[in-house]
Amino acid sequence: MKFYYVLVCMLFSMTNLYKSYGQDKVTITGDLSSYRQPPKYAILSAYKEQKFEIVSIKNKRFIIDGHFNIKGSLLYARIYLTNNFYKDYKTFIAQEKKKVYLEFILDTTAIKVVFKEPIETSLIYGGALNKENEDWNKIQSSFKKDFEKEHSRENIIRANTNRLLSSLKLAQRYNRSVLTLNQLNFFVHYPMTYEYNQEFTRTLNAFIPDSSTAEKLQEIRDGLQSEIIRRSSKNGLKFPVSQLESATRALPIKDIFVSKKYIVIDFWATWCGPCIAQHGSYIKVMKENATNKAIKFISVSVDKTKASWLNYIKKKPSECDAYWLNATVDKKIADELGIYAVPNYMIVDVSNNKIIKGGIRIDELSQEIKKLK
Numbered sequence: 001m002k003f004y005y006v007l008v009c010m011l012f013s014m015t016n017l018y019k020s021y022g023q024d025k026v027t028i029t030g031d032l033s034s035y036r037q038p039p040k041y042a043i044l045s046a047y048k049e050q051k052f053e054i055v056s057i058k059n060k061r062f063i064i065d066g067h068f069n070i071k072g073s074l075l076y077a078r079i080y081l082t083n084n085f086y087k088d089y090k091t092f093i094a095q096e097k098k099k100v101y102l103e104f105i106l107d108t109t110a111i112k113v114v115f116k117e118p119i120e121t122s123l124i125y126g127g128a129l130n131k132e133n134e135d136w137n138k139i140q141s142s143f144k145k146d147f148e149k150e151h152s153r154e155n156i157i158r159a160n161t162n163r164l165l166s167s168l169k170l171a172q173r174y175n176r177s178v179l180t181l182n183q184l185n186f187f188v189h190y191p192m193t194y195e196y197n198q199e200f201t202r203t204l205n206a207f208i209p210d211s212s213t214a215e216k217l218q219e220i221r222d223g224l225q226s227e228i229i230r231r232s233s234k235n236g237l238k239f240p241v242s243q244l245e246s247a248t249r250a251l252p253i254k255d256i257f258v259s260k261k262y263i264v265i266d267f268w269a270t271w272c273g274p275c276i277a278q279h280g281s282y283i284k285v286m287k288e289n290a291t292n293k294a295i296k297f298i299s300v301s302v303d304k305t306k307a308s309w310l311n312y313i314k315k316k317p318s319e320c321d322a323y324w325l326n327a328t329v330d331k332k333i334a335d336e337l338g339i340y341a342v343p344n345y346m347i348v349d350v351s352n353n354k355i356i357k358g359g360i361r362i363d364e365l366s367q368e369i370k371k372l373k
Helices: 002-020 087-095 128-149 155-174 178-187 197-206 214-233 253-256 274-275 279-288 305-313 333-336 362-370
Strands: 024-031 039-045 051-056 061-068 075-082 099-104 111-116 121-123 241-246 251-252 262-268 295-301 321-324 342-348 354-360
Touching: 002 342, 024 155, 024 333, 039 061, 051 214, 087 253, 099 111, 099 128, 111 333, 121 128, 128 155, 128 178, 155 197, 178 197, 178 214, 197 214, 214 333, 241 253, 241 321, 251 253, 262 279, 274 279, 279 295, 279 362, 305 321, 354 362
Parallel strands: 024 111, 262 295, 295 321
Antiparallel strands: 024 061, 039 051, 039 075, 075 099, 111 121, 241 251, 262 342, 342 354
């Protein structure tokens, strides 16, 4: 019996050794001395490695030990504070109503967190990535303050532009960091990136890669080039769609465009709230031009599935001819059309099958139609 007990202990130890092989032991200490009534438990959750550790907070302090692969990777983690005990992460997410947490990076083997109230003002003493992350968080905090001042279109553009330019400046300062690449990857598809693509390119050129970041850097370069193609003006280019689908069948584009001089198109999707909100305005413009027989108004759904579009128009039939664009057949079509966001309004010249103008705002549509000869 004693032999089997020893054997089980050995196997258990070997299993733990195997699990931690190639990983670093990380110790996280928490200090809640500034709390008058600290919570009972601290929970550590690491994203990529799906780790979940829960420990008691005693005398306003806690220690969490774990093994993580922190070399050559960007491993985000969160510490949640709670008064309830949970056996696993799934139960915690399902049952904890108000989740109070602090996010940080597992970038060194010893990390100390001094918790403050509110929790976002807490201090993190870790490695270089956490220090850098503080600077990125300052930009995010500034953006939130700017954004919340006023929800006008002009202020939203201004806040987003300031965020992008501040981030590009900081990226040039941290021009060797994997965290910088993570941030730049987010901004590749940012609304203002196309306008400032030259500044973005200079920032990428200033980055000094190593073997662990070279591939990601190239991926971001490719993504930026794709965005430039998508967002560049399509005015005067050939309309690239060869066919659209009605509710019952696929139709060649020439049959849809027949006997008209101009086609006005509303590109939209059933999941897009602004698209649906602007349908009434689009139909109003159509009715204002009802006597002009040279113009035809259509709507084109860019939903991923035809079923989504059909289900919607069954409940809310369209007042203009409605079609679905199967962009999955040719993924380049959306880029060639410049449909990087919806709603998107476009005017096509049927005589030469060229785009007169794309990316028209709904409040500009009537004026653009008046320019047609």
